[in-house]
Amino acid sequence: MDQPASLDPTELGAYFALIEVSSLLRHTVEQQLKDDGDLSYVQFQLLARLGDSPDGSSRMTDLADGVVYSRSGLTYQAQLLERRGLVTRVPGRDDERSVTVTLTDAGRGVLADVFPGHIAVVRALLVDPLSRDELQSLAGVLGQLRDSMRASPPRSAAPRLRTPPHARGS
Amino acid sequence: MDQPASLDPTELGAYFALIEVSSLLRHTVEQQLKDDGDLSYVQFQLLARLGDSPDGSSRMTDLADGVVYSRSGLTYQAQLLERRGLVTRVPGRDDERSVTVTLTDAGRGVLADVFPGHIAVVRALLVDPLSRDELQSLAGVLGQLRDSMRASPPRSAAPRLRTPPHARGS
DNA sequence: TCGTATTGCTTCGAATTCGAAGCAGTAAGG
DNA sequence: CCTTACTGCTTCGAATTCGAAGCAATACGA
Helix, strand or coil: CCCCCCCCHHHHHHHHHHHHHHHHHHHHHHHHHHHHHCCCHHHHHHHHHHHHCCCCEEEHHHHHHHCCCCHHHHHHHHHHHHHCCCEEEEECCCCCCCEEEEECHHHHHHHHHHHHHHHHHHHHHHHCCCCHHHHHHHHHHHHHHHHHHHHCCHHHCCCCCCCCCCCCCC | CCCCCCCCHHHHHHHHHHHHHHHHHHHHHHHHHHHHHCCCHHHHHHHHHHHHCCCCEEEHHHHHHHCCCCHHHHHHHHHHHHHCCCEEEEECCCCCCCEEEEECHHHHHHHHHHHHHHHHHHHHHHHCCCCHHHHHHHHHHHHHHHHHHHHCCHHHCCCCCCCCCCCCCC
């Protein structure tokens, strides 16, 4: 509760580097996906997640949980994918209000088109610049962070410390 | 040139964890900034960058270079900030076509309002869950990645390996 | 069983984003 | 000096994003 008001250089460095690295990586990946398969990053994430599933299908909600994404945005993207014939959407069998999204053969095809380039980008930007030890260290620390972030609901991240706004509009 | 077609678990783990961690962190920070100062993340980045500058001002282009952002998007956000009185925009002195953006006192005020909560979020999500060694390791590896990414223009990231698209629309 | 709350998804409107095109101002070549 | 290319920024239109509200199906309490 009595921590210094700012962050020390190491802390700041980790934060800024994380933001910048992920931003640049994502940018590059997005470009590659658009070039190779006309997919947005989110669309690729959805297809890839479906491809991982044993039967190539999943409920909307389960898809949303994996991809940090609003429900309405997911609906929008699923519509686009369906329009292109990459997935099908049918009402769930046991629960009439849920929607089951399923990867089509065309969807698997696009995924196959896009994968090699995707891997090449990740390799070029993330894997190759690091030694094996560094990569393992990175994976370990980030995995730990991911677990701790998942564990705590985002709501309680910064519960206190709120300063009264200075000059809010209106 | 003859690397395996896929990524091994460590490589995949680092990649996925990086994406997920940065995404969650960014989401949480965005929420905090909106709550405490009605700022988007980009707006905060712009204000913070100006705050770092000795005279609190900077050219549009220099701002864009720091924040991964399109020029038109920067113009849009700068307009919003100017409308709220957080920055001023005046034509550059020596080069008539450039625009110098300057932080106002109100801008500094909002920055001050927002900072404590911002630091609290970063601390809670990124710093506190890790040991000092882990944090240093993370900062080191990410810094290395950032440098290597900066060095190579994104264009050449995946120059080869392009598979002919499978079923492109139209 | 009935009434109410909850869940899963979609629709709607507003805000943000980007790329392409446009518009000065500046530099370079003759 | 004039023409041409380039730079810095803005405007424009289209696409994407989100939150709030809406709708249908399901779960729950009495």
